[in-house]
Amino acid sequence: MQPDEIVALLSKVELFRGLDTAVLGAIVPQMSEEAFDRGAVLFHEGDEGDRLYVLLAGKVRVYVERLGSVITYDVFEAGTCFGEMALIEAAPRSATVRAEVPCRCLTLGKQAFLGLLQEQPGMAVTMLRDLSLRLRHTNTQIQEFVKQLTALPQLPV
Numbered sequence: 001m002q003p004d005e006i007v008a009l010l011s012k013v014e015l016f017r018g019l020d021t022a023v024l025g026a027i028v029p030q031m032s033e034e035a036f037d038r039g040a041v042l043f044h045e046g047d048e049g050d051r052l053y054v055l056l057a058g059k060v061r062v063y064v065e066r067l068g069s070v071i072t073y074d075v076f077e078a079g080t081c082f083g084e085m086a087l088i089e090a091a092p093r094s095a096t097v098r099a100e101v102p103c104r105c106l107t108l109g110k111q112a113f114l115g116l117l118q119e120q121p122g123m124a125v126t127m128l129r130d131l132s133l134r135l136r137h138t139n140t141q142i143q144e145f146v147k148q149l150t151a152l153p154q155l156p157v
Contacts, residue, residue, distance in 0.1 A: 001056075003028045006106065013054055014130050015081040019120060030112040036099040042083075047093045049086020051107040055079065058103030062095045073138065075100065084127065087113050 001009075007024045010016040016024060033056070036042060042053060045064055055078050062073045062082065073095055076082055086093050087110045108116075117124050 001033065006031070009056065009079075010054065010106075013079055013081050015054075015084070015123065015127055017126065018122060023116075023120060027108065027112070027116060031106045031108050034105050034107060036103045036105065038099055038101050040099045040103075042097040042099065042103075042105070043093050045093055045096045047086075049083065049089075049091070049093055049110065051109050052081060052083040052087055052113055053097075054081050054106040054108070056104040056106060059100040060097050060103060061100050062097050064095050073141070074134070081130075084113065085131070088127075 003025065006028045007021055010024050010027065011019070011021065016027075031054075036058070042060065043049075055076055057078050059075060059077050060082075061075050064071050064073070082097065083093075085091075117127075
């Protein structure tokens, strides 16, 4: 992809929306493009968070495995940014992300991302809004799960 094409794409991604094209243009040389086959794991729960991802094409599943079951948190499609939580918290990845179909991503390293946040405080507000929406979505999932649990017949003690 050409740098101007990447800038145009980034300007449509929620996290980068509203940033000046000159700022986006300065980010582009710090990004790398990666391709993933169907079924490839982009990162595992517990991995060190060293970069964020912008999904250019394809679809990925965000999930955890607990007690032999897969719990899907979300499915992201092209135009979505993910992986930023581990960078902000300096904590291990909270979930595994797997390509559902062949995917192409742009990645931005941790130091470049944190520097960008310091230079562009409006980006932090956008990110907070996005993280809040994800948290609300997760809360809804938890409430639905609890409803299902309470609907199960009680086992005799």
